[in-house]
Amino acid sequence: MTDEIKQRKLEHITVALEEGIGVSQRAGWGDIHLVHQALPEIDLQEVDTTATFLGRRLACPVVISALTGGHPEAMTINRNLARAAERYGLALGVGSQRAALVNPDLVPTYAVVRDEAPQAFVIANIGAPQLIDQERHPAFTLSQVEQAIAMIQADALAIHMNALQEATQVEGDRRMRGVATALRRLTAEVTVPVIAKETGAGVCREQALLLRSCGVAAIDVGGAGGSSMSALEAARARSHGATQAQQIGQLYRDWGIPTPIALVEAGIAGLPLIATGGVRSGLDVARAIALGATLVGMGFPFLKAASESYERVCELLEQTLTELKIAMQLSGAADLASLRQVDVVVTGETRAWLSLRGFEEELRALANRRV
Amino acid sequence: MTDEIKQRKLEHITVALEEGIGVSQRAGWGDIHLVHQALPEIDLQEVDTTATFLGRRLACPVVISALTGGHPEAMTINRNLARAAERYGLALGVGSQRAALVNPDLVPTYAVVRDEAPQAFVIANIGAPQLIDQERHPAFTLSQVEQAIAMIQADALAIHMNALQEATQVEGDRRMRGVATALRRLTAEVTVPVIAKETGAGVCREQALLLRSCGVAAIDVGGAGGSSMSALEAARARSHGATQAQQIGQLYRDWGIPTPIALVEAGIAGLPLIATGGVRSGLDVARAIALGATLVGMGFPFLKAASESYERVCELLEQTLTELKIAMQLSGAADLASLRQVDVVVTGETRAWLSLRGFEEELRALANRRV
Amino acid sequence: MTDEIKQRKLEHITVALEEGIGVSQRAGWGDIHLVHQALPEIDLQEVDTTATFLGRRLACPVVISALTGGHPEAMTINRNLARAAERYGLALGVGSQRAALVNPDLVPTYAVVRDEAPQAFVIANIGAPQLIDQERHPAFTLSQVEQAIAMIQADALAIHMNALQEATQVEGDRRMRGVATALRRLTAEVTVPVIAKETGAGVCREQALLLRSCGVAAIDVGGAGGSSMSALEAARARSHGATQAQQIGQLYRDWGIPTPIALVEAGIAGLPLIATGGVRSGLDVARAIALGATLVGMGFPFLKAASESYERVCELLEQTLTELKIAMQLSGAADLASLRQVDVVVTGETRAWLSLRGFEEELRALANRRV
Amino acid sequence: MTDEIKQRKLEHITVALEEGIGVSQRAGWGDIHLVHQALPEIDLQEVDTTATFLGRRLACPVVISALTGGHPEAMTINRNLARAAERYGLALGVGSQRAALVNPDLVPTYAVVRDEAPQAFVIANIGAPQLIDQERHPAFTLSQVEQAIAMIQADALAIHMNALQEATQVEGDRRMRGVATALRRLTAEVTVPVIAKETGAGVCREQALLLRSCGVAAIDVGGAGGSSMSALEAARARSHGATQAQQIGQLYRDWGIPTPIALVEAGIAGLPLIATGGVRSGLDVARAIALGATLVGMGFPFLKAASESYERVCELLEQTLTELKIAMQLSGAADLASLRQVDVVVTGETRAWLSLRGFEEELRALANRRV
Ligand SMILES: Cc1cc2nc3c(=O)[nH]c(=O)nc-3n(C[C@H](O)[C@H](O)[C@H](O)COP(=O)(O)O)c2cc1C
Ligand SMILES: Cc1cc2nc3c(=O)[nH]c(=O)nc-3n(C[C@H](O)[C@H](O)[C@H](O)COP(=O)(O)O)c2cc1C
Numbered sequence A, B, C, D: 001m002t003d004e005i006k007q008r009k010l011e012h013i014t015v016a017l018e019e020g021i022g023v024s025q026r027a028g029w030g031d032i033h034l035v036h037q038a039l040p041e042i043d044l045q046e047v048d049t050t051a052t053f054l055g056r057r058l059a060c061p062v063v064i065s066a067l068t069g070g071h072p073e074a075m076t077i078n079r080n081l082a083r084a085a086e087r088y089g090l091a092l093g094v095g096s097q098r099a100a101l102v103n104p105d106l107v108p109t110y111a112v113v114r115d116e117a118p119q120a121f122v123i124a125n126i127g128a129p130q131l132i133d134q135e136r137h138p139a140f141t142l143s144q145v146e147q148a149i150a151m152i153q154a155d156a157l158a159i160h161m162n163a164l165q166e167a168t169q170v171e172g173d174r175r176m177r178g179v180a181t182a183l184r185r186l187t188a189e190v191t192v193p194v195i196a197k198e199t200g201a202g203v204c205r206e207q208a209l210l211l212r213s214c215g216v217a218a219i220d221v222g223g224a225g226g227s228s229m230s231a232l233e234a235a236r237a238r239s240h241g242a243t244q245a246q247q248i249g250q251l252y253r254d255w256g257i258p259t260p261i262a263l264v265e266a267g268i269a270g271l272p273l274i275a276t277g278g279v280r281s282g283l284d285v286a287r288a289i290a291l292g293a294t295l296v297g298m299g300f301p302f303l304k305a306a307s308e309s310y311e312r313v314c315e316l317l318e319q320t321l322t323e324l325k326i327a328m329q330l331s332g333a334a335d336l337a338s339l340r341q342v343d344v345v346v347t348g349e350t351r352a353w354l355s356l357r358g359f360e361e362e363l364r365a366l367a368n369r370r371v
């Protein structure tokens, strides 16, 4: 199994970099309009992007999403990401640590993150389906989970909820019954705060409440509209000649709740939210925060940059930060708390969905916060 | 006449396979959004797709629509379909049995279905316009209808309502007055339950109530958005050089009520509904069931597969079933009854139509079933 | 001036036939949905299309719009149209009769209509701007108007309102003040009923009431979405090298109220309405009648057919009638009075406009007439 | 710095003329529908376009927007614009006068405007960010501002609010804190009325109220949908090889409130409004006035015409005026005051935004002013 996982990790990276794995459906960020302030009364240079997440201050609200590990190629990527996270004061995740739990030789491909980023907020990563017994392997024990945390001296643990990916992955883990119970037990026992993290299909209202009841400290709403794990598996299936799996992966490419919608839906749980999925600029970061996110995750853009060089990651970050600051200045928000109080006009499909789901009043309030 | 019908049957198949007979209008399935459940608490392998229809349990809610018969070519197609229906526990229909009633030599092209599928739920097929006297031929007698049922030892009888096709077919039967009365008489006398089946133009609210008052046991809403019988006749007309008929057929290609709308409209009759028309994946099957369908029919995809081989039909079915199960797992529905209780967000043209027709409250309820 | 008008008449025909003069804006007929009736209980052959207009029974509700006259080429076109009108029992108009009033040599190009269609409902045609003094010529006298009526023994007189065309025509009549008063005087004095006829920019609610107060017997709402007189003048201007006029004509190509909207707006005046503008099939004819029209006009399609041959006009009419009858049968309307009682679902831009203008309740009523 | 500004002024013109700097987002003018009046009772030639702005009568409501100055090339452009303004009785602005304040040699490139247009309403131009100390240069003194006014004997002073442009310009002034206070002081002290002028990102409700409280006499809402200063800076950045700046400029190309929306939002301040941004015809001018604008500005079209010749500017003006008059006649408005009372139907994204921001009732009122 070791080699299988290792091989899959490599394929995930190469496929993601070589194929279009974004969903064809519009992410919906274009439906989110910040209202321009002609005289913003804020100096661009003094815009303050510091965020507080789970009690820690971060220099900016961008998270480098969980992406990789478990393969020598991944080590360079993780090193580049971690160096940048350290320099810019970001939070960052590692990819699923199963590979290293199964094969200790792979530990350094994850541990490199802490080596390079001693001060950063680092997030361990374990799959929700692996919290229970699966057909092909038993549930992780608490001690294994603790091992994953220790491996990178993590500040928090992300439990990624990827039922869609497992379902469309040829060798995927198809069981999900009992995960909530296992998660509830885990949050009670584990030493760091737990983040429940979707990987591209979004978290709705009811699931946000369920996750809160399971004791998670934060939710990454991981919505549709960015990298699609289903499209990723479709591309892998095609490269293996598995036509049917490829078609199923393609069909489910559009499945899921777009990130901005998930953000509003999950908001009712009152937990800190990370908005991930299709965020492609500092302007999108600003939109997500104005809709209520505490942090904003980006995956693919960082993967691409880090596969080139550390410098590219820094460039991407600087550009993103500049874009975020411009959005903040022009919206009249000197800091992130103010950004959560600016007027936001939501239109298009995003509005149609939310209105039908009972959020029409909330949308009106969002559009008229300054009145 | 015998040869004319036989020839038409062949043309229908070849034209359908060679030309684009789908309507250009969007079917509207993309307007139907199931709400992703990040922790569905369901194992994919235990998802239960068994359905109950007219008192019979079926292994899955997919029906192979009435397609063909009446020509030697059709025999192979029907054999392939029937073998698969038997194996997977599906219901299946045969094409209009007029050809065999008029020319007994053609009986085997239909009977093959029962030969190959002794256990399956098999549906006989007669046209509604043929229940009354037409210009060129008299109404079928009760005994002829019973003959059609007996020919395949049918479990139910579908009366297909294809006024659009008859109107756009050069040699079509143009009378429809008296059909409701004839149908009422037939449902009272015939030995099996009767399904009123539209063939691509949909069943609205008022017609569903009319059909219920005629004593039918179920309605196949057969909506617009999939194979268009009008486009089929247009293509036939063109191949015969009948320009005017071709243009009329093209014009009416878009006529009719899209399947998802018809499903909601017809729902008020409280009868079991089959959703047919433009269903192209197991995800569409799930959408239809979540909107209230008891079974879901597919025509063209099965015709195409069966014209290739039995194996292709099996592959299509397995893929469809897998897709359906994924949709169910990710929506948090372990069985079809639960699938009818999940949240469904309806947007776009589908919502606009239904809202104006008085279903706005129902759409709100659908979107918030879990609250 | 004689020759100028004669020359313009020829240009209008040739330009219309050679250039695309339809507006780019969607006519909006696709926003009008008749609700399919699966068991319509009507025989196609018994569908009754007879209409009553201003006290006269007509075999079908289609009007051949005012198109031409005033040039030898026009004579053939008018002859072909009139023969078909006589044969099929249609109403038909002639083009503006100014040319013949100014130059009696041209009378036969109009009179041919009555020669060929002794029984048809024939409509004389005079421009509204010519009811008042213009810069380049005085107002028509009552006796001149009577002369126009007598010229073709007209059953009614259409006063075409073409302010848009005059404004965009290089040599156009730019005055409109006093037209309403002149029209009021005319309707009181003239011997036949007067139809106020827009030529492509539509009649709104308030103007319909104004026209009623002027004593007109019927309104042709002549809406946007079909032939654009502005585009026609743009094309003429281009052929004369008048760039600025061409650009202005192009700009105003989209001006005006689309026909379906105008039909609903003008409906409040309670007068018989003719729906003209972008009607391109018998299905559109049915849509217009279901929205409340008494008759439905088509211009360009008849111009094109008649410029080919009498037979083409007959073919066009037969096809249109067949299409209309199919729409009626499938909507469950055995005659035109019933067609005005069927459910009509209005969506898209048409609904958006009408809803904002205060017709939302009317749209709901239209969509639920059968309840 | 002198040369830097001079050089930038040249680049602005050449880049604007050579590259597409319009925003990809639709300006939204197509969402604004004037309601056609079939019998408008107005002679085209008597349509009165005179406007009153800040106590001055102008022959027509079109303003030539602030565009250029500060470079020899600009002198010809300004001369052509001023000659036309004088001839047609328009108001016109000059580009930012900073260049001439810093380098007196450049004064003639602005002063030419007053030389050529002794009677015209001429508007001086200073940037809002330059009212406060910036990193690279101190705030303008009152005396410098008066110098700018005197330079062209200006009738009013526009303070352009271009925070977006400064933020996306490589060498831009990034401070905005204190601008409102400085503006308040300025309006109290300066000898001519002050116009607060956005340059393409629009003025929202709250900002309009802020500007009123600062004592400005009028607001140019300068909305998104026409020339984008951000796209302009992106194009400049590209020509300098500054990739990151280019990408940021591109990203913000779509930022801002579209002009028609800004017009309605800013309307609540009750000040005279100039509508600038994406106005491309006399029809757009009419739409803006019907929505409440006092004057309507056009930038790019005048820049393009003036860079060709004086005659092209005259042609553009005559065409625009003719188009405006046609719109007025056909809407039934003999003068601009009447044009502000005609029915306006607002659809699409413009309506969606305004409705959510609390203007739904106002939109209903606009659509039914004549009732
Ligand atoms: C190649 C690849 C591998 C990923 N692996 C993981 C993973 O191991 N664990 C996890 O929680 N998310 C994983 N993700 C999901 C990302 O963390 C993120 O949620 C997703 O990419 C959506 O963000 P984006 O649209 O910005 O790319 C992966 C994404 C990609 C593209
Ligand atoms: C070639 C062809 C022949 C058909 N013949 C019949 C028929 O004889 N009786 C009937 O009830 N429906 C008939 N149908 C309609 C189908 O049963 C089904 O309603 C229709 O194809 C819509 O489903 P689809 O979009 O999945 O193809 C036929 C369809 C096709 C394509």
Ligand SMILES: Cc1cc2nc3c(=O)[nH]c(=O)nc-3n(C[C@H](O)[C@H](O)[C@H](O)COP(=O)(O)O)c2cc1C
Pocket: C012, C013, C016, C065, C066, C067, C068, C094, C095, C096, C125, C158, C160, C197, C198, C199, C200, C222, C225, C226, C227, C276, C277, C278, C279, C297, C298, C299, C300, C301, C303
């Ligand atoms: C070439 C041409 C000439 C026309 N001349 C007249 C006319 O003289 N009088 C009139 O009332 N309408 C005239 N019309 C307008 C038509 O009667 C009709 O209103 C218009 O064509 C819209 O209908 P359509 O979209 O079906 O073409 C003319 C239209 C065309 C295309």
Ligand SMILES: Cc1cc2nc3c(=O)[nH]c(=O)nc-3n(C[C@H](O)[C@H](O)[C@H](O)COP(=O)(O)O)c2cc1C
Pocket: D012, D013, D016, D065, D066, D067, D068, D094, D095, D096, D125, D158, D160, D197, D198, D199, D200, D222, D225, D226, D227, D276, D277, D278, D279, D297, D298, D299, D300, D301, D303
């Ligand atoms: C090349 C160029 C230079 C401009 N310079 C100024 C300026 O110096 N001051 C100012 O207030 N606006 C300036 N503007 C903005 C215009 O005045 C106007 O607001 C903008 O072009 C939007 O109008 P449009 O879409 O009609 O072009 C400039 C615009 C362009 C295209």
